[in-house]
Amino acid sequence: MTAIIRTPGLGRLAAVESRLFLREPLAVFFAIGLPAALLLILGSAIPGFRDASPELGGLRPVDAQLPGMMVLLSVATLALSTLPTALVVYRERGVLRRMSTTPVQPVVLLAVQLAINAVVAVVATTLTLVSGHLVLDMPFPRALLGFTVVVVLGAVAMFALGLFLAAVAPNSRIVQGVGAGTLFPLLFFAGMWLPRDLMPEALRRVSDFTPTGAFGQGLVGTLGGHTPSALHLAVMAGWAVVAVIAATRTFRWQ
Amino acid sequence: MLVSLGQANVVGQWREVPDRGGGRYTPSGTSAAFPASFAIPTVVGMAIITVDNLHKTYGTRVAVDDVSFSVDEGEIFGIVGRNGAGKTTTVECVAGLRAPTSGTVHVDADLKEQVGVQLQDCSMPDKIRVGEALALYASFYSRPADWRGLLSEVGLDPRTAFAKLSGGQRQRLSIALALVGNPRIAILDELTTGLDPQARRDTWELIARMRDRGVTVLLVSHFMEEVERLCDRVAVISDGRVLALDTPAGLVSQVSGGQRLVFRTSASVEPLRSLPEVTGVAVDGDEVVVTGTADVLTAVVNVLPASQMSGLRMDRTTLDDAFLALTGRPAA
Numbered sequence: 012m013t014a015i016i017r018t019p020g021l022g023r024l025a026a027v028e029s030r031l032f033l034r035e036p037l038a039v040f041f042a043i044g045l046p047a048a049l050l051l052i053l054g055s056a057i058p059g060f061r062d063a064s065p066e067l068g069g070l071r072p073v074d075a076q077l078p079g080m081m082v083l084l085s086v087a088t089l090a091l092s093t094l095p096t097a098l099v100v101y102r103e104r105g106v107l108r109r110m111s112t113t114p115v116q117p118v119v120l121l122a123v124q125l126a127i128n129a130v131v132a133v134v135a136t137t138l139t140l141v142s143g144h145l146v147l148d149m150p151f152p153r154a155l156l157g158f159t160v161v162v163v164l165g166a167v168a169m170f171a172l173g174l175f176l177a178a179v180a181p182n183s184r185i186v187q188g189v190g191a192g193t194l195f196p197l198l199f200f201a202g203m204w205l206p207r208d209l210m211p212e213a214l215r216r217v218s219d220f221t222p223t224g225a226f227g228q229g230l231v232g233t234l235g236g237h238t239p240s241a242l243h244l245a246v247m248a249g250w251a252v253v254a255v256i257a258a259t260r261t262f263r264w265q
Numbered sequence: 266m267l268v269s270l271g272q273a274n275v276v277g278q279w280r281e282v283p284d285r286g287g288g289r290y291t292p293s294g295t296s297a298a299f300p301a302s303f304a305i306p307t308v309v310g311m312a313i314i315t316v317d318n319l320h321k322t323y324g325t326r327v328a329v330d331d332v333s334f335s336v337d338e339g340e341i342f343g344i345v346g347r348n349g350a351g352k353t354t355t356v357e358c359v360a361g362l363r364a365p366t367s368g369t370v371h372v373d374a375d376l377k378e379q380v381g382v383q384l385q386d387c388s389m390p391d392k393i394r395v396g397e398a399l400a401l402y403a404s405f406y407s408r409p410a411d412w413r414g415l416l417s418e419v420g421l422d423p424r425t426a427f428a429k430l431s432g433g434q435r436q437r438l439s440i441a442l443a444l445v446g447n448p449r450i451a452i453l454d455e456l457t458t459g460l461d462p463q464a465r466r467d468t469w470e471l472i473a474r475m476r477d478r479g480v481t482v483l484l485v486s487h488f489m490e491e492v493e494r495l496c497d498r499v500a501v502i503s504d505g506r507v508l509a510l511d512t513p514a515g516l517v518s519q520v521s522g523g524q525r526l527v528f529r530t531s532a533s534v535e536p537l538r539s540l541p542e543v544t545g546v547a548v549d550g551d552e553v554v555v556t557g558t559a560d561v562l563t564a565v566v567n568v569l570p571a572s573q574m575s576g577l578r579m580d581r582t583t584l585d586d587a588f589l590a591l592t593g594r595p596a597a
Contacts (some may be wrong), residue, residue: 020404027393027401034392105387112360112382113446115405 018119028123032097032131042089043135046081047142053077054147061147066208070235073147078139079231080203082162085135087198087223090169092190094128095177099186102177108265117264125170132166153236157229161239161247165226168247171254172222178262201227219243222250312373313338313450313481314359319368321354328354330505332368338449341472341482343496343513345489345588351505352485353385356452359483374449378406381448381480383439385455389427395438396423399445406446415441419471433464440471444480451475454485469495489585499584503592516587525586526555526562528577532569540564545590556582556590 015021033039054060054073063069067076098121101107107117143149152158176193180186199205200214201223207215218224225246229239312335321329329351336342344352357363361376362384374380389398399416403409416423419437421430430438436456443451453472457465465488472495475482486492492499493513500510509516534553537546542564545556555565562579571577 019407020401023401023404027397030397031390031392101390104389105384106389108362108384109382109387109442111362112377112380112384113402113405114377114407 015119015122018115020115021119021123024115024119025123025126028120029127032127038093042085042093042131043138045088046085046135047138049084050078050081050139050143051146054143054149068235073143073149075231075235076202076206078143078149079227079234080201081139082136082230083165083201083223083227084198084203085139086132086162086166086169086226087194087201089128089132089135090166090173091176091194091197092187093131094124094170094173095180095186095190096183097124098174098177099180099183102263102265103183105265111264125174128170129166136162152234154233154238157237157239158233160244161226161229161233164244164247164251165222165229168222168226168251168254171251171258174258175254175261178258197221197223200224202231203227207231220246222247225250311338312336314342314373314483315369315371316355316359317369317371319355319358319365319370321351321358321363321366327505329358329365332500332502332505332507334500334507334510336481336483338481339476339479340497341476341484341495343492343499344483344485344502345487345492345499346502347487347592350502352487352502353454355502356454356483356485357384360452372450378408378446379449381443381446381451383443383451383453383456385458387439388435389438391426391428393427394423395421395425395427395430398427398438399423399441402442403445408447410445410447412441412445415444418474420467431464433460433467436460436464436468437471440468444475448480450481450483452483452485455487456484457486457488457491465491489583489588493584501588501591508591513584516591517582517584519587524557524559524561524579525582526557526565526577526579527552528574529553530569530574532573534569536568537565540568545586545593547589547593549589552576554586554589556586 018024050073054077060072060077063071067074070076101117101120107120110117110120140149140151144151172193173190176186176190180189200218200221201207202210202218207218207224207228210218219228219242225243229243229247232243233239314336316335317333319329319332320327332351332355334342344355346352354363358365358370359372360380360382361372362382372380395416396412399412403412413423419441421434421437421441425434427435427438440453440456443453456472457468460468469491472482472484482495484492484496496513498510498512499516501508501516509519511519529551530553534546534548534555537543537555540557540561542561543555543557545554547554555561557564
């Protein structure tokens with residue numbers, strides 16, 4: 012870690028990579044614009060979303076359920092699509108290989124990519140919360156500490172899964188396909204289309220043990236003022252550990 | 266471990282050249298210019314790269330069987346051979362990108378700081394601008410060259426995005442990236458493959474200028490014209506082995522007295538091989554190329570009547586012919 016921070020040219024590498032990220036309008040839109048826009052559009056257009064619902068413990072869907080899903084959508088898109096695609100393209104094009112002939116090793120580029128995506132995830136989360144607060148009168152997270160812990164742990168688990176995808180995908184076309192193929196079922200288990208409270212019991216049990224199910228419940232729960240459940244924290248931590256180990260064992264630089 | 270890579274004795278010294286904003290390495294070969302106190306290292310010769318009995322296998326496939334050569338400081342050293350001969354694996358072992366299965370590679374320079382590498386199939390992100398890429402790579406090194414000067418030398422606009430560059434421009438960027446760390450050694454792998462003739466000539470000009478800077482160049486190629494024009498010495502590699510190692514002129518004279526015949530025939534050319542005047546017979550498409558001594562024409566028509574040949578022409582041998590005679594097949 013300290014070796015990476017002391018790398019010559021680290022500041023310039025971070026600046027160039029950030030600019031490259033911002034030059035991809037689609038990546039910026041899907042990760043930052045889409046979740047906040049969906050929150051505002053769905054929250055304003057669907058009348059029921061602004062009425063208190065007994066199934067949600069008296070909260071409105073725009074208070075916790077919808078913003079929780081939108082934060083999850085940002086993090087999951089960045090982790091399972093944007094980051095692994097960028098890394099696999101860099102490997103495929105020999106960018107990592109070229110760097111390995113210089114005094115700066117390609118692991119530094121990987122670290123910079125991770126950091127940029129993490130920063131974008133924080134920006135997207137903040138944008139979702141602030142725009143929801145301003146437009147839909149959505150309260151800020153009532154359990155702020157718990158919410159922060161869930162965001163950090165969930166992001167670590169999701170990004171670790173993304174690194175594993177980048178490690179095993181042979182080329183950029185496949186990583187995009189596999190990324191989408193992983194993202195959509197995981198969003199389903201999180202309750203993106205069918206709120207968890209409406210899921211049958213068996214499906215809810217499965218959802219508890221998926222990384223996105225645990226992450227999504229943690230987000231919705233803490234936005235609604237609840238303490239995150241130990242089970243969900245443990246599930247996210249478990250996925251993080253397993254995925255990090257799998258990614259480091261399988262990652263290829265060329 | 267048999268491999269010794271990395272920093273060894275420093276043979277020579279750095280001098281600051283203010284107008285270039287960086288240092289220039291002065292080879293110890295010009296030792297007359299050095300103060301008397303400069304210690305002459307106890308390294309035999311002035312080899313900056315020494316490869317001994319390099320052997321590399323991928324699984325069961327032998328990529329490099331037995332390759333030995335040494336490169337002197339300041340020279341342009343060529344490695345030629347057909348696709349799959351083991352050229353790239355050899356230079357990747359020299360660059361420290363692959364570990365030899367057996368044998369040794371010794372490079373008398375810091376591999377990361379002082380060796381600039383241009384690899385095949387290495388590109389850049391589409392949206393990076395040329396100036397950004399060079400400034401970025403310059404920032405990785407402790408003694409970078411002035412990247413703006415390098416860019417104007419290779420004739421590129423710093424604002425152009427990588428995706429908009431032509432093949433020749435990409436290769437020129439690749440050269441600039443290999444030089445941006447102010448290296449003592451530049452390793453260039455198939456630099457001009459896929460370029461049009463004009464772009465190829467422009468690239469040769471840049472390589473020739475590297476030598477003027479005192480950079481040692483290890484050049485992998487399968488264009489004999491390129492090697493003949495640029496290289497001080499050449500190693501011919503075939504099936505993972507060095508078939509010959511000499512100056513381009515030396516290689517040409519090694520395989521022939523300087524004459525070659527090219528013709529088409531439907532008759533067998535096998536009897537020609539046993540003639541004392543013939544040094545090589547190779548079939549290149551529907552043409553037969555016979556190399557030999559000054560009397561080769563008389564000897565050949567005694568065996569194969571001129572009436573059985575068509576399109577006969579005779580000219581001086583080139584490195585292409587030498588390569589053909591050495592390996593029995595054309596290079597490209």
